[in-house]
Amino acid sequence: MRFDKLYKGKLVKRYKRFLADIILDSGEEITAHVPNSGAMTSCIEENCPVWVTFHDNPKRKLKYTLELTKMQDILICTNTGVANKIAIEAIKNGIIKELQGYNSLTPEQKYGVNSRIDILLENKDEKCYVEVKSVSLKINDFLAFPDAVTTRGKKHLDELVSMVKEGHRAVMLYVIQRTDNLPFTIAKEIDPKYNEALKEAMNSGVEVLVYQSDINLEEINLKTKSSLQM
Structure with missing residues (x-):
């Protein structure tokens, strides 16, 4: 972008x-x-x-x-709205290999309890619900999410679990919007409830993806896959 x-x-x-x-x-x-x-x-x-x-x-x-x-x-x-835009671009451009093979991509689709999923991917046989979170926090030698208590973020995880229970695919995508290239983790010292909710979501079948952005004064794009360290 x-x-x-x-x-x-x-x-x-x-x-x-x-x-x-x-x-x-x-x-x-x-x-x-x-x-x-x-x-x-x-x-x-x-x-x-x-x-x-x-x-x-x-x-x-x-x-x-x-x-x-x-x-x-x-x-x-620091513009959190950018995360969704570059995630959509990366899916369309084939950068996020795990999210290929779908016929349609719809942003901001209503689902769950008064929520909107950031990205809904669909083909004939499957729906994939993708929630996107922007990562800008650094703690010691890690990049982390969230940077404040997020009841909304926990609600999103609960709704992703509900989609899995209904037989759909659900993905939590963390978009790193810094150029540190450090390992990524959950800031459990900031929001332990979110940390536990993510563990439960992963145990329930919610997938977690982490991608690093490449940033300069002209553009920002998702570039490389990273990983979550719990």
């Missing part, structure tokens, strides 16, 4: 979860939308380099969107 034109700046502060004050390299001071509801631990700090996109849409209150940050030499895509 190619980024729209990126504008570089430095972070002043992030607040109210979805807002960030930024000074662009041009000297302009802006407030950008932060499309990330998580804690963003380890991927943002005062004065860190950031990149934003500009959207000249009269319906938007904030014209800028935070897309990338840089911590030390690591580029991080």
Whole structure:
């Protein structure tokens, strides 16, 4: 996925979860939308380099969107909505080998109890429900999910288990949106209930896939398969 034109700046502060004050390299001071509801631990700090996109849409209150940050030499895509887009591209381009062989791909399909599955894959004989999670947290020498307690994430796991019980295929796909190339694990010290729910889901037949992104200032794409270390 190619980024729209990126504008570089430095972070002043992030607040109210979805807002960030930024000074662009041009000297302009802006407030950008932060499309990330998580804690963003380890991927943002005062004065860190950031990149934003500009959207000249009269319906938007904030014209800028935070897309990338840089911590030390690591580029991080903090826009969680990107994960679904690059996952869909990777399936269509044959990068995710485990999710090939389906005739149709439908994003945001209603299922379960008042939920939407990120990706529904179908062919004549099978439905495959794919839930996508964006990974941006670093803990010691691991990348991890989640970065905050996620009751919504646990609910998604429960619903994937329900799909398996109905005879369908269900996949939990973790998309790493950092360039560290470190092992991936579950942040059980942050959300032990999610950790237990994932174990139960795997025991019930839910598959887990982990893929690493390749990120630069022009594009972000899923590139290589990684693995989960419990």
